[in-house]
Every structure is written in C-alpha cells, then in structure tokens.
Amino acid sequence: MRPEILAPVGSMEALNAALAAGCDAVYFGLPSFGARAFANNFDLETTKEVIERCHLCGVKVYITMNTILYEDEIEDAYNMAKKVHSFGVDALIIQDLGFIHLLHHRLPNLVLHASTQLSVSNPYQIEQLKKLGVQRVVLARECTKEEIQACVDTGIEVEVFAHGALCICYSGQCYFSSVHYGRSGNRGMCAQPCRMKYTLYEDGNKVDTHGEYVLSPKDLSLIDEVNTLADMGVCSLKIEGRMKSAPYVYESVSQVKKVLENMERNVEDKQNLRVTFNREYTVGHMYRASGKELMNSKTCNHQGIEIGKVVKVNKNKICIQLSQDLHQNDGIRFEKENLGCHVNFMYDKKQKLISFMPKNNTVLIEGPVGVHVGSIVRKTMDSELNKIIDERIRTSNRQSKVNAIVTCSAVGKPMVMEVYKDSTSVCVSTEIDSVQALNRATDEETLNKKFSKTKDSWASFDHIEYHL
Numbered sequence: 001m002r003p004e005i006l007a008p009v010g011s012m013e014a015l016n017a018a019l020a021a022g023c024d025a026v027y028f029g030l031p032s033f034g035a036r037a038f039a040n041n042f043d044l045e046t047t048k049e050v051i052e053r054c055h056l057c058g059v060k061v062y063i064t065m066n067t068i069l070y071e072d073e074i075e076d077a078y079n080m081a082k083k084v085h086s087f088g089v090d091a092l093i094i095q096d097l098g099f100i101h102l103l104h105h106r107l108p109n110l111v112l113h114a115s116t117q118l119s120v121s122n123p124y125q126i127e128q129l130k131k132l133g134v135q136r137v138v139l140a141r142e143c144t145k146e147e148i149q150a151c152v153d154t155g156i157e158v159e160v161f162a163h164g165a166l167c168i169c170y171s172g173q174c175y176f177s178s179v180h181y182g183r184s185g186n187r188g189m190c191a192q193p194c195r196m197k198y199t200l201y202e203d204g205n206k207v208d209t210h211g212e213y214v215l216s217p218k219d220l221s222l223i224d225e226v227n228t229l230a231d232m233g234v235c236s237l238k239i240e241g242r243m244k245s246a247p248y249v250y251e252s253v254s255q256v257k258k259v260l261e262n263m264e265r266n267v268e269d270k271q272n273l274r275v276t277f278n279r280e281y282t283v284g285h286m287y288r289a290s291g292k293e294l295m296n297s298k299t300c301n302h303q304g305i306e307i308g309k310v311v312k313v314n315k316n317k318i319c320i321q322l323s324q325d326l327h328q329n330d331g332i333r334f335e336k337e338n339l340g341c342h343v344n345f346m347y348d349k350k351q352k353l354i355s356f357m358p359k360n361n362t363v364l365i366e367g368p369v370g371v372h373v374g375s376i377v378r379k380t381m382d383s384e385l386n387k388i389i390d391e392r393i394r395t396s397n398r399q400s401k402v403n404a405i406v407t408c409s410a411v412g413k414p415m416v417m418e419v420y421k422d423s424t425s426v427c428v429s430t431e432i433d434s435v436q437a438l439n440r441a442t443d444e445e446t447l448n449k450k451f452s453k454t455k456d457s458w459a460s461f462d463h464i465e466y467h468l
Contacts, residue, residue: 002260003230003237006062006159007253010041010242015050017246017389020396021253025060026050027093028242029188030084033065033077044080048087056458057398060090066115068186069096078102085110093138095172095186104133111135113159117172117186121147126154138238141220142170142285145232152233162226163252164240166217166284166294168194195300211297218296221281223252223273226259241277248276250389274305275382304333304380310373311362318367320377326363328355331381339368340380397455401462406447408468411436419459442468 007018009028018026028050029041042050051061063084069077077099081092085107092110094100095117103110113136114120114129121140129137136157139148143160152158167174171185174194178184181191197212222229226237237260239252251273255265280296280303282289307326312319320326326343333340347364348354357363400421408415414430434442444466454460 001235003226003234004060005253005256005260006236006238007249008164008239008241008244009050009249010244011246012046013246014242014244014249016393017250018253019054019057019059019398020393021250022257023059023253025062025090025236026054027062027064027238029064030080033067033069033073033080033188044083047084047089051084051087051089055088056400058400059398062091062093062113063089064093064115065099066093066095066117067188068184069099074099074102078106081110082107091136097132100129100132100134108133113138113157115172116140116161119170119172120151123150123154126151126156130154130156136235140170141166144288145286148229148234148286149232157235158233159236159238160222160229160234161220161240162222162229162237162256164220164238165279166220166282168215168217209297210292211299213297213300214295216279216296216300217294218280218282219278220284222283222286223255223259224265225283225286226256227262230260244277246393247386247389248273250393251276271305272382272385274303275379275385278303299338302380304331304378306376307332307359307379308377310334310371310375310377313371313373316366316369317364318371319362319364321362322357322359324359324379326357326379327382327384329383330379331383332367333378333380334367334371334375335378336372336375337368337370339370341367342381343367399454399458399460402459403462404451404464406464406466406468408434410434444468 004024005022006025006027007023009015009018009026015026030047031041031043047063054061065077065081081103084092090111091113092103093113093115094103095115100112103112112134114134116138119140120126120129120137121143126137136159137151138159139151141161143151148158148160169176174185176193177189177191178186180193183189183191194215195213198214199212200207200209200214229237237256239256241248241252255269255273258265258269279300282294284294305324307324308320308322310318311321326346328343328346330343331340332343343365345366346354346357348357349362402419402421404420405418406415412433414433416427416429418425418427447466448464451461451464
C-alpha cells in the first residue's frame with residue numbers, strides 16, 4: 001500500500017501549500033506542549049477549522065503535544081488533548097510516557113503516535129509502547145535501513161522522516177541547549193547550539209576541521225528513496241519543517257508525491273527544492289552516511305543554489321557573471337562575506353534598469369557594502385518560483401471523492417440521490433416529482449454532465465450508479 005505523505009504546517013500559508021501539493025496528512029502544534037514553541041502554532045478555534053477543512057478533502061490531521069511535561073501541567077495538557085479529540089483530530093503525537101499512559105486510559109478512543117523525541121530505534125522499545133496503547137511510532141532519524149525494517153516487522157505503523165533537518169544528537173536525548181542556554185529542546189525551545197561555530201582541540205592543539213560548524217549536519221533528503229521505504233512497509237513519509245516557508249512545503253510534498261507515482265525528478269525539480277531551503281543534502285543514517293557525507297562544516301544556514309560570481313565591485317554596485325537566471329526581487333547571498341539582499345535594482349551593460357537577466361550574462365545590481373571580487377553568489381529565494389507556487393495554490397481546489405446512487409422509480413415520483421463515502425451517507429430528493437418526457441427523456445449521460453460540475457465544491461463524484 002502506498003504510504004501517506006505527511007506535511008509540516010506551521011502557518012495557514014503552509015497548510016494551503018500542503019493541500020495544493022497533494023499531501024495525505026498534515027501535522028502541527030498547539031500554543032503549548034509542542035516541540036516547536038516558536039512556530040506559528042494554531043489556537044484552538046483555528047485548529048477546529050483546520051481539522052474540518054482537512055477532513056472535507058480527505059486529509060488527516062495529527063497534532064504534536066510532544067514535550068516532556070511537568071506534573072503541574074498534566075491536567076492542562078489533558079484538557080487540551082480532550083478538546084482536540086472532540087474536534088475529531090486523527091492522532092496526537094506524544095513524547096511524555098506518563099502522558100501517553102494517562103491519555104490511553106482516560107481517552108481510549110484517541111489515537112496515539114509516539115514522537116521521534118522518544119528516539120525509537122528497535123523492536124523492544126516498540127513492544128513496550130504497544131502496551132501503552134501507541135498505534136504508530138515515528139522512528140528516530142538515526143535508524144539504519146535494517147533497523148527501520150526490524151521496526152516495521154513488529155506490525156505497528158511506522159513513520160519515517162523522508163526530508164528535512166537532522167539533529168547532531170538523537171532527538172529527545174540532547175540537553176546541550178538546556179545546559180548551555182537554559183532553553184530545553186524537550187520543552188520546544190531548542191536554541192540550536194549544533195548550528196553554531198566551534199573550534200576543536202586535541203591535546204591542546206587546534207585541529208583543522210575544514211570549517212567551523214563541526215556539529216552541523218546536512219539536511220536529510222530521501223525523496224528519491226521513498227519507494228524503497230514504501231516497499232519496506234513504512235506507512236508514513238514525514239517531511240520536517242514546521243518553521244519553514246510555504247514554497248518549501250509545496251515543493252517537498254509535490255516531489256515526494258511525484259516519485260511515489262514512479263516519475264523521476266528532473267534537474268529543475270531538484271533546483272526548485274534547493275532554492276526553498278537546503279543545507280546541502282545527505283541520505284543520512286538510513287544508508288550509514290558519516291563524515292563529510294553527513295556533516296556540513298562550512299556553513300549552517302540555507303544554501304540556496306549557486307548562480308554566479310562577483311567580477312567587479314564599486315561600493316554597493318556589484319557586477320555578477322551569471323550562471324543561472326536572475327529576476328528582480330530574488331533573494332541572494334554572497335558566500336564569502338555571508339552578506340545578503342533582495343535584488344531591488346538591476347541593470348544591463350547599458351546601465352538600463354531591467355527586471356530579468358538570463359544566465360551567461362553579466363548584470364549590475366545594488367547590494368550590500370563589503371562584497372569582494374571572486375565571491376560566489378547564491379540565490380536563496382526565487383521570486384518567479386514563488387509566484388508560480390502562489391498561483392497553483394490559489395487555483396487549486398482539493399476535493400474529496402464520493403460515490404452516489406441515483407434513483408427515480410417511476411413517473412410521478414421524485415428523483416433521489418444517496419451520496420456516500422466509507423460508512424457515511426446522505427440522501428437528497430428533488431422537491432418536485434418527475435413527469436412524462438415530451439421529447440428526450442432524462443438519461444445517464446445528461447445527468448453525468450450535470451453532476452460533473454463540482455469544480456468549486458469540496459467533493460467530486462468518483463462513481464454514480466443509476467436506477468431510472
């Protein structure tokens with residue numbers, strides 16, 4: 001069975017992007033008790049609206065309540081869980097074992113998923129979580145292919161991260177931020193100390209680490225391996241990024257979907273995804289990546305894509321030899337100086353103000369002071385790609401497929417339609433009775449044309465059975 005595509009939603013814009021791109025499920029946090037305290041988490045009123053909207057188009061909703069809880073927070077957390085359970089949430093993603101135990105006994109019908117913060121990597125852990133009522137485990141991102149398979153073989157639902165950020169430590173086991181900054185990752189407030197600069201010494205002597213970001217991993221990307229995960233029996237492919245942009249969500253979801261549908265990603269696809277966010281990519285621990293295959297010691301931030309090199313500088317007037325197209329309003333960064341800007345003003349060789357320059361040409365822009373000749377230029381935001389994605393989101397209408405039975409037993413009787421999906425059905429009837437046709441009788445072809453006009457609705461018909 002094809003695994004679900006699970007999209008991160010940290011804003012309403014990201015939700016729209018995830019739905020338009022074709023996700024099967026979304027996950028997000030509440031104002032408290034989530035491992036991303038600084039994301040734009042939805043309040044309870046908005047959460048109810050999001051659940052209703054997603055369910056109308058057949059998309060599941062999982063809510064993260066995956067922090068370690070203090071004793072005096074348990075009842076508040078329980079009341080919040082009870083509230084979203086009443087909204088119809090499909091599952092809660094939990095880290096705290098005591099909270100899992102409590103929810104399983106007080107709300108036995110609430111589906112519980114074990115968070116990646118629990119660092120699950122072997123069947124023994126899963127067997128213990130089964131006893132607590134957990135129905136799915138989100139595996140640690142440090143699992144190898146063999147460990148993933150062993151967990152799948154336990155028979156529990158297994159969810160695996162397919163794309164997004166990696167931690168230097170097992171998720172849930174790192175206390176670096178808590179000790180050094182008083183901000184605990186297990187309380188949703190990680191200061192990301194692994195993304196900072198460090199100097200390594202051995203026996204008092206400085207070691208050449210080929211960069212200062214010695215604890216910063218590359219981003220995981222298993223998009224081209226999702227069918228391998230599907231064949232292994234993984235039920236859900238999770239995309240990390242509740243604090244990332246709507247274009248990132250759209251591109252990552254749509255490209256996972258594309259590969260699952262047995263289509264290859266082309267060069268443009270890969271470039272579009274990179275420009276939304278990347279720290280360079282790794283296949284990670286699933287394939288036992290290590291050293292330079294896993295880590296990016298050169299930088300810790302968004303790399304974008306390389307688009308050219310600085311060939312001339314006069315204060316804030318910067319001349320760039322382009323290897324990729326450049327548009328007005330693109331975001332760029334100068335690698336050597338780590339300075340960035342939006343391209344507000346750009347000129348051709350005749351000093352004419354322009355809005356676009358194709359690759360293999362030189363272009364003059366107004367940028368930050370302090371850039372030097374020879375600096376590599378990287379595009380970190382593609383304004384044209386964002387416009388395309390915005391238009392796709394605006395014009396998309398995610399619909400739920402329903403079936404129907406249409407009946408009109410005789411002249412003088414109303415026409416009745418029973419619309420059904422799974423175990424839910426609704427009957428509607430015409431307000432007037434049918435009459436004898438004077439010319440052409442109403443037939444299946446005519447009705448099909450009428451019933452196909454559902455473009456602006458939340459639903460469309462998959463199959464209609466007629467008894468006329």
